[in-house]
Amino acid sequence: MKNIIFTFKDGSPKYKQIYEQFKLFIEQGDIRTDEQLPTIRQLAESLQVSRNTTLMAYDQLVAEGYIRGEGRKGYFVNELEPALFQQGTAPRNEQQTESTTPVLVNFRADAIDQAHFPLKAWRRIANRILTLQESFQYGDPFGEVCLREQLAAYLFQSRGVKANAEAIIIGSSTQQMLIHLGHILKEDFPSVIVEDPGYDGAREAFQFHRLHFETLPVYETGADFSQLGQMQSRLAYVTPSHQSPIGVSMSIQQRQMLVHWANEIQGYIIEDDYDSEFRYTQRPFPALASIDAQRVIYLGNFSKCFLPGIRLSYMVLPQPLLNRYKDRFRHFESTASLLNQLTMAKFMEEGEWSRHIKRMRLIYRRKMQHLAAGLKNEFKENISIIGEQSGLYLLVKVHMEHSEEWLIKQASSYGVKVCPTSLYVVNNYSVRPIIKLGFSSLSHEEIQLGVQLLKKAWS
Amino acid sequence: MKNIIFTFKDGSPKYKQIYEQFKLFIEQGDIRTDEQLPTIRQLAESLQVSRNTTLMAYDQLVAEGYIRGEGRKGYFVNELEPALFQQGTAPRNEQQTESTTPVLVNFRADAIDQAHFPLKAWRRIANRILTLQESFQYGDPFGEVCLREQLAAYLFQSRGVKANAEAIIIGSSTQQMLIHLGHILKEDFPSVIVEDPGYDGAREAFQFHRLHFETLPVYETGADFSQLGQMQSRLAYVTPSHQSPIGVSMSIQQRQMLVHWANEIQGYIIEDDYDSEFRYTQRPFPALASIDAQRVIYLGNFSKCFLPGIRLSYMVLPQPLLNRYKDRFRHFESTASLLNQLTMAKFMEEGEWSRHIKRMRLIYRRKMQHLAAGLKNEFKENISIIGEQSGLYLLVKVHMEHSEEWLIKQASSYGVKVCPTSLYVVNNYSVRPIIKLGFSSLSHEEIQLGVQLLKKAWS
Numbered sequence: 001m002k003n004i005i006f007t008f009k010d011g012s013p014k015y016k017q018i019y020e021q022f023k024l025f026i027e028q029g030d031i032r033t034d035e036q037l038p039t040i041r042q043l044a045e046s047l048q049v050s051r052n053t054t055l056m057a058y059d060q061l062v063a064e065g066y067i068r069g070e071g072r073k074g075y076f077v078n079e080l081e082p083a084l085f086q087q088g089t090a091p092r093n094e095q096q097t098e099s100t101t102p103v104l105v106n107f108r109a110d111a112i113d114q115a116h117f118p119l120k121a122w123r124r125i126a127n128r129i130l131t132l133q134e135s136f137q138y139g140d141p142f143g144e145v146c147l148r149e150q151l152a153a154y155l156f157q158s159r160g161v162k163a164n165a166e167a168i169i170i171g172s173s174t175q176q177m178l179i180h181l182g183h184i185l186k187e188d189f190p191s192v193i194v195e196d197p198g199y200d201g202a203r204e205a206f207q208f209h210r211l212h213f214e215t216l217p218v219y220e221t222g223a224d225f226s227q228l229g230q231m232q233s234r235l236a237y238v239t240p241s242h243q244s245p246i247g248v249s250m251s252i253q254q255r256q257m258l259v260h261w262a263n264e265i266q267g268y269i270i271e272d273d274y275d276s277e278f279r280y281t282q283r284p285f286p287a288l289a290s291i292d293a294q295r296v297i298y299l300g301n302f303s304k305c306f307l308p309g310i311r312l313s314y315m316v317l318p319q320p321l322l323n324r325y326k327d328r329f330r331h332f333e334s335t336a337s338l339l340n341q342l343t344m345a346k347f348m349e350e351g352e353w354s355r356h357i358k359r360m361r362l363i364y365r366r367k368m369q370h371l372a373a374g375l376k377n378e379f380k381e382n383i384s385i386i387g388e389q390s391g392l393y394l395l396v397k398v399h400m401e402h403s404e405e406w407l408i409k410q411a412s413s414y415g416v417k418v419c420p421t422s423l424y425v426v427n428n429y430s431v432r433p434i435i436k437l438g439f440s441s442l443s444h445e446e447i448q449l450g451v452q453l454l455k456k457a458w459s
Numbered sequence: 460m461k462n463i464i465f466t467f468k469d470g471s472p473k474y475k476q477i478y479e480q481f482k483l484f485i486e487q488g489d490i491r492t493d494e495q496l497p498t499i500r501q502l503a504e505s506l507q508v509s510r511n512t513t514l515m516a517y518d519q520l521v522a523e524g525y526i527r528g529e530g531r532k533g534y535f536v537n538e539l540e541p542a543l544f545q546q547g548t549a550p551r552n553e554q555q556t557e558s559t560t561p562v563l564v565n566f567r568a569d570a571i572d573q574a575h576f577p578l579k580a581w582r583r584i585a586n587r588i589l590t591l592q593e594s595f596q597y598g599d600p601f602g603e604v605c606l607r608e609q610l611a612a613y614l615f616q617s618r619g620v621k622a623n624a625e626a627i628i629i630g631s632s633t634q635q636m637l638i639h640l641g642h643i644l645k646e647d648f649p650s651v652i653v654e655d656p657g658y659d660g661a662r663e664a665f666q667f668h669r670l671h672f673e674t675l676p677v678y679e680t681g682a683d684f685s686q687l688g689q690m691q692s693r694l695a696y697v698t699p700s701h702q703s704p705i706g707v708s709m710s711i712q713q714r715q716m717l718v719h720w721a722n723e724i725q726g727y728i729i730e731d732d733y734d735s736e737f738r739y740t741q742r743p744f745p746a747l748a749s750i751d752a753q754r755v756i757y758l759g760n761f762s763k764c765f766l767p768g769i770r771l772s773y774m775v776l777p778q779p780l781l782n783r784y785k786d787r788f789r790h791f792e793s794t795a796s797l798l799n800q801l802t803m804a805k806f807m808e809e810g811e812w813s814r815h816i817k818r819m820r821l822i823y824r825r826k827m828q829h830l831a832a833g834l835k836n837e838f839k840e841n842i843s844i845i846g847e848q849s850g851l852y853l854l855v856k857v858h859m860e861h862s863e864e865w866l867i868k869q870a871s872s873y874g875v876k877v878c879p880t881s882l883y884v885v886n887n888y889s890v891r892p893i894i895k896l897g898f899s900s901l902s903h904e905e906i907q908l909g910v911q912l913l914k915k916a917w918s
Contacts, residue, residue, distance in 0.1 A: 062592060068590065068591060068592060069592070070590055108596075110596060110597045111595050111596040111597075112595050113595075114592060114595045117589075117595070119589055119590070122589070123586050123589065126585065127582050127586075130576075130578055130581070130582065131578070133573060135766075135768050136570050136571050136572075136573045136576070136766065136767075136768070136900065137567075137569060137570040137767060137768070137900075138569045138570075138762070138767045138768070139767075139768060171794075172631060172770075172794040172795075172796075173792045173793075173794060175791050175792050176791075176792075176794050179791070200790075201790070201791075201792070204790040204791065205791070208787075208791075249522070249523075251523065251524030251537075252523050252524035252525055252537070252539060253524050253537060253538065253539065254524070255524075256539060281518075281522070282518055282519045282522040282523075283475065283478075283519055285522070285523050286523075303597070307594075307595065307798075308595075308596060308597045308598075308797070309594050309595070309596070309597070309598060309796060309797030309798045309801075310796060310797075310798060311792075311793070311794060311795065311796045311797065328667075331659075331660070331663040332634050332635075332638070332660075332663065332664070332667075333632045333634050333635075333660070333770075334632075334770070335630075335631040335632060335635050335770060335794040335795075336631075336770065336794075336796075337631075337768060337769060337770045337795075337796040337799055338767070338768025338769075338770065339766075339768045339769060339799070340796055340798070340799075342768075441595065441596075
């Protein structure tokens with residue numbers, strides 16, 4: 001690409017001027033599709049600005065789709081239709097534009113690390129799968145046997161769960177599995193115990209079937225089981241290995257108490273084991289289902305550990321429920337992509353999956369440490385950090401006289417998107433607001449920038 | 460406590476082996492509650508490992524709650540219920556072996572042509588999609604906007620349906636869409652009119668919601684609408700462009716009559732347009748939804764026209780139902796693979812989709828002609844062929860004194876797999892048995908061999 005020459009004007013931030021200039025170049029075709037851009041460092045040096053400034057400009061261009069980052073390879077221009085920039089009538093867009101400040105750092109919890117995705121191995125296997133005859137047919141209603149066998153081996157080895165391949169059902173998301181489960185459970189189980197705060201998506205699935213809720217309060221110190229014996233429900237939905245959102249793990253005593261309770265009342269525990277692989281201070285804890293497979297419905301998925309867009313989840317059902325489930329759903333096609341199932345089975349078989357998990361555990365651990373250290377450094381005793389030992393996000397309890405709403409708005413006006421936690425709460429509100437910061441999709445530089453901006457925003 | 464003796468195995472970290480051994484001791488009651496464990500130093504010396512190794516093992520046990528550290532006093536075992544730990548059995552393998560005669564030719568209707576799949580274009584686009592940032596996030600609950608926009612353009616151009624991208628919902632299969640529809644329709648529509656014979660998978664979805672059935676008889680000459688005015692239902696499920704399984708198409712008069720009926724009673728028609736692109740004698744008929752978008756729920760999918768394993772389907776909803784649908788399902792993640800959605804959107808945008816459809820129409824037409832000619836040649840007036848003008852299968856009505864069961868068994872003993880049609884029937888049985896022959900996945904040679912074997916089998 002030709003030399004980039006800028007004359008900065010006064011009155012507008014430099015990153016914004018860089019962003020606007022690049023946008024114009026791309027729209028006018030001066031920089032062509034797939035052309036590589038200067039690195040953040042190169043551009044900073046040639047324009048004599050800080051790297052932070054060029055990073056902010058590029059981030060904006062990435063967010064709007066003009067360019068893409070390809071990990072260590074650098075930044076490249078995306079394809080664009082030049083025609084669209086003359087007339088503005090094209091199909092209507094649903095997205096709302098809410099805030100005017102561009103998002104510089106998005107502490108989202110619903111994306112994963114792109115730079116270390118095993119692109120090569122996945123492509124190689126996916127491409128091979130497309131040449132197999134079995135890829136051109138309808139699949140098994142309950143999921144492909146090859147994937148179920150790989151999952152059985154993985155669950156035993158990694159999560160301590162002894163499951164027959166036959167007892168595993170493959171679906172496309174945890175919510176979808178919960179809705180399906182609801183169909184076979186709702187008559188015998190009109191109410192369910194949920195953690196408070198807890199995963200709102202699960203509550204939505206139970207609410208879909210009009211189940212009533214009883215709540216199990218969860219604090220930073222752990223869940224409070226003292227009322228369990230008095231509850232009416234015989235069904236409980238829990239996240240024992242990494243409580244969502246508080247991040248605590250159940251001790252072996254709590255696990256046993258829960259299993260004991262379920263046995264006593266002949267009920268079931270739904271264990272959502274959504275991201276247990278990412279534990280940083282110790283090895284991942286064995287699943288609750290490893291203690292008692294007869295009373296635990298085990299749910300897992302590939303959204304956090306691999307890729308949300310793959311839409312693959314699975315559950316292990318105790319025998320009586322398995323029979324009921326198969327009876328109810330045997331006439332229905334699987335909702336999970338056959339191609340993705342076959343590719344994942346091969347990916348696991350070839351050892352790529354366990355390599356991926358190990359690699360990502362390290363990468364996410366470093367990001368978590370970076371974020372936690374940065375926050376502690378900037379905010380000192382004005383915040384406390386919850387759940388830094390595992391998962392793809394941490395919680396920040398803010399010890400200042402601000403509301404959750406104010407903290408989010410204020411961050412937004414500085415270009416930082418952070419997540420609320422009040423939506424997870426049923427009754428058990430914290431006195432101080434708690435903000436959720438997801439880091440999985442951010443680089444170390446972005447995390448650092450985000451923390452600095454938050455410091456400014458909240459001071 | 461008794462002496463701890465270890466034999467370390469290869470292949471697993473030593474700290475993990477220590478952790479597992481202690482866990483077992485505790486679970487089996489070999490080390491009792493409140494018993495003191497060796498110190499980190501003692502254990503390290505007696506096992507000849509580093510103190511770091513024993514520390515890591517103890518840390519893990521502490522984190523999971525098996526033991527506790529009491530400062531300088533050392534480590535002690537926590538209370539636990541030994542009864543709960545059972546030994547499991549190793550994962551078992553499923554799979555049954557059924558028939559002894561190997562299948563030489565499978566006239567299956569649930570597979571597609573593999574030889575002419577646009578492997579190169581699809582791979583190219585799928586590989587590119589994996590580099591986009593948006594592929595590493597969760598998608599829109601109702602499907603990606605880019606794919607909905609492509610579908611809107613396609614539906615207008617090819618099926619005459621004027622749909623806003625916003626009114627299109629993307630899912631993973633027709634059955635899944637019907638089950639979702641059932642959730643928003645069942646209260647107002649306790650019964651549904653279905654074609655007889657008709658697609659069993661749709662009946663299963665309605666039965667799932669305990670809807671009652673009224674039947675619309677379908678013959679080789681078309682559907683019989685004479686009883687429509689007397690029916691109680693205000694909801695009808697039909698396949699107007701290519702009736703499943705009979706293969707007839709509704710005339711414009713029948714289509715208008717149906718739309719008129721729905722308007723009169725303020726009901727809805729569910730139009731399943733599953734394979735309408737493959738019409739060989741004329742151009743594909745415009746969809747029923749092109750006549751009246753207010754009373755028709757349009758369903759389409761990519762299983763027949765592209766690849767069943769991609770698990771992508773879509774529907775166009777009239778406004779009142781759209782509102783109800785979005786209200787009911789807005790909290791739930793999409794079940795359709797984001798990767799497949801984005802790839803398909805690009806595939807359509809680049810014109811690959813319309814090229815694919817044109818190419819496959821030609822290829823399937825040749826196969827259909829080959830199969831029909833072969834059958835006529837071998838069987839003469841002993842059979843009649845139904846539905847050779849469209850679709851990926853044809854029906855053979857056998858004018859001989861044989862049952863459907865006998866025809867299938869006999870074919871099987873000659874290595875030919877053919878499909879029954881009785882499972883599509885509610886009441887409207889044909890006097891003569893009708894056999895379904897799918898040809899999409901077979902080569903011309905396989906089709907010829909299959910016909911010859913059938914001739915031997917049925918003579």
